Amino acid sequence: MESVGPYHPVVTGEHLDAEALYRAHADFVARFLLRLGVQGQDVADHLQEVFLVAHRRGGFIVGPAKPTTWLAEIAFRVASDRRKKTKRKLEDADTESIALAAAAGATPGDTAEARQALDRVQRALDALTVDKRAVFVLFELEGESCDAIARVLGIPVGTVYSRLHAARREFARVHQTLTSEAALPTSRPGKAMAGAGA
Amino acid sequence: MTESPHTEVEPTRWLDEPSGAADFGGPAMLRDLAQFGAAKASGLDHAAGLVALRGAIASQTAAVPAAAAATKAIGIKTVVGGLALGALVGWWALQRPSPSTPAKPEVVAVAPATAEHAASGSDATAPAATPAVGPRAPAVVPPPAEPEAIGDDPVIVDDDEADTPRPRTAVRKPKPDVREGEDASADRYLEEAQLVARARKALSGDPATALQLTKQHAKEFPKGALVEERRALSIRALAALGRMDEAQRDAESFLASFGDGPHAAAVRRAVSTP
Numbered sequence: 277m278e279s280v281g282p283y284h285p286v287v288t289g290e291h292l293d294a295e296a297l298y299r300a301h302a303d304f305v306a307r308f309l310l311r312l313g314v315q316g317q318d319v320a321d322h323l324q325e326v327f328l329v330a331h332r333r334g335g336f337i338v339g340p341a342k343p344t345t346w347l348a349e350i351a352f353r354v355a356s357d358r359r360k361k362t363k364r365k366l367e368d369a370d371t372e373s374i375a376l377a378a379a380a381g382a383t384p385g386d387t388a389e390a391r392q393a394l395d396r397v398q399r400a401l402d403a404l405t406v407d408k409r410a411v412f413v414l415f416e417l418e419g420e421s422c423d424a425i426a427r428v429l430g431i432p433v434g435t436v437y438s439r440l441h442a443a444r445r446e447f448a449r450v451h452q453t454l455t456s457e458a459a460l461p462t463s464r465p466g467k468a469m470a471g472a473g474a
Numbered sequence: 475m476t477e478s479p480h481t482e483v484e485p486t487r488w489l490d491e492p493s494g495a496a497d498f499g500g501p502a503m504l505r506d507l508a509q510f511g512a513a514k515a516s517g518l519d520h521a522a523g524l525v526a527l528r529g530a531i532a533s534q535t536a537a538v539p540a541a542a543a544a545t546k547a548i549g550i551k552t553v554v555g556g557l558a559l560g561a562l563v564g565w566w567a568l569q570r571p572s573p574s575t576p577a578k579p580e581v582v583a584v585a586p587a588t589a590e591h592a593a594s595g596s597d598a599t600a601p602a603a604t605p606a607v608g609p610r611a612p613a614v615v616p617p618p619a620e621p622e623a624i625g626d627d628p629v630i631v632d633d634d635e636a637d638t639p640r641p642r643t644a645v646r647k648p649k650p651d652v653r654e655g656e657d658a659s660a661d662r663y664l665e666e667a668q669l670v671a672r673a674r675k676a677l678s679g680d681p682a683t684a685l686q687l688t689k690q691h692a693k694e695f696p697k698g699a700l701v702e703e704r705r706a707l708s709i710r711a712l713a714a715l716g717r718m719d720e721a722q723r724d725a726e727s728f729l730a731s732f733g734d735g736p737h738a739a740a741v742r743r744a745v746s747t748p
Contacts (some may be wrong), residue, residue, distance in 0.1 A: 294531060298524055306515035319515070320523060322594055327527050330535075377516035397510035415487065422484055440485060448499035455502055455620045
């Protein structure tokens with residue numbers, strides 16, 4: 277991490293409070309939540325919860341570990357936990373939906389194809405259990421090492437390997453099925469964290 | 475944990491080494507995955523989110539005195555190092571000049587930055603001091619910035635946890651007063667956030683309504699937490715309605731105050747449109 281947003285650079289040992297973390301990493305956390313299967317209309321609320329927990333933990337000290345890894349762990353916990361809870365009233369403050377947006381294509385056709393690609397991947401991810409999905413997303417998309425993932429999830433690194441292998445296999449299988457379908461629906465399945473708890 | 479751990483070398487990311495994906499799927503899968511990996515989250519309102527976070531933190535900090543935090547912390551059943559911290563809190567409580575005086579969280583002798591590694595089971599509702607005595611707090615605090623393994627306990631702890639037994643040495647704060655203060659503050663903030671959210675949503679399809687809502691906000695929340703965003707929305711609504719003179723005039727004033735803010739770019743775009 278080179279900076280916490282446009283406001284100031286960071287140095288090793290510096291303490292980053294929740295606001296600084298938000299400015300620098302809100303996009304990352306929002307994207308991570310979406311990748312975990314949190315529905316768009318719930319992302320804003322989950323996002324706030326993540327940074328509130330970051331605040332309650334006292335913020336982050338810049339060091340060898342990445343703040344995004346630290347935030348990903350919190351986001352994973354929040355996303356997993358919020359599935360089980362009733363919605364809080366603060367969610368009503370901003371009900372706009374947040375979604376993954378493909379990079380702008382050169383033509384409308386490119387954009388449409390990109391959206392279909394996002395849809396296929398998201399649906400394949402949704403088919404995984406939340407534990408496997410977290411490993412797959414952290415490793416394949418967020419670029420975390422297996423050791424870091426093991427620390428984030430509190431599991432042995434060998435379990436990370438086995439979950440990743442299983443997740444890869446299942447992801448590829450579902451993706452293949454979706455690719456083979458003649459017509460793909462453009463919307464995602466209606467349930468968040470589809471495989472949670474399985 | 476149903477998976478059987480096994481050892482192997484660190485795998486390589488599919489997107490870094492596509493050949494590693496050959497046993498699983500073809501190029502089409504990797505293209506899709508790359509597309510997905512490059513996608514950004516859109517629709518995130520940074521300003522509103524940051525202000526909401528700020529409001530939530532301020533609400534907690536103002537409404538929950540350190541005494542309540544300390545009692546909540548001690549009330550948690552499994553305490554690692556609880557005796558030592560309990561004695562510390564007891565000493566601290568005895569030093570307080572008046573039990574009814576709200577204390578600042580910073581008084582508690584646990585530095586915020588050192589509390590970050592406490593377990594999630596305790597970090598959800600208590601301010602910075604609480605995590606060190608959380609139910610799953612590690613016996614040895616790991617080095618900074620290392621995420622900690624956390625079990626299945628919920629991250630979010632309900633406020634009811636404050637009802638756990640409290641030690642004699644702790645200072646009591648009547649819970650109903652705290653809750654009422656929190657609720658009133660949160661409700662007021664919620665009203666403001668909802669109003670701005672309505673204006674924001676109306677902007678693209680119905681700028682006249684958006685403008686009206688920003689005026690309503692200015693009247694009801696002249697010193698609200700979302701003034702910056704409201705002013706930006708107002709300017710954008712004026713521009714969308716073709717009232718460019720007014721938009722330009724307001725934009726000049728807005729950018730003088732918030733030229734580096736998160737809404738500045740949108741305002742500049744709005745008034746630069748031919």
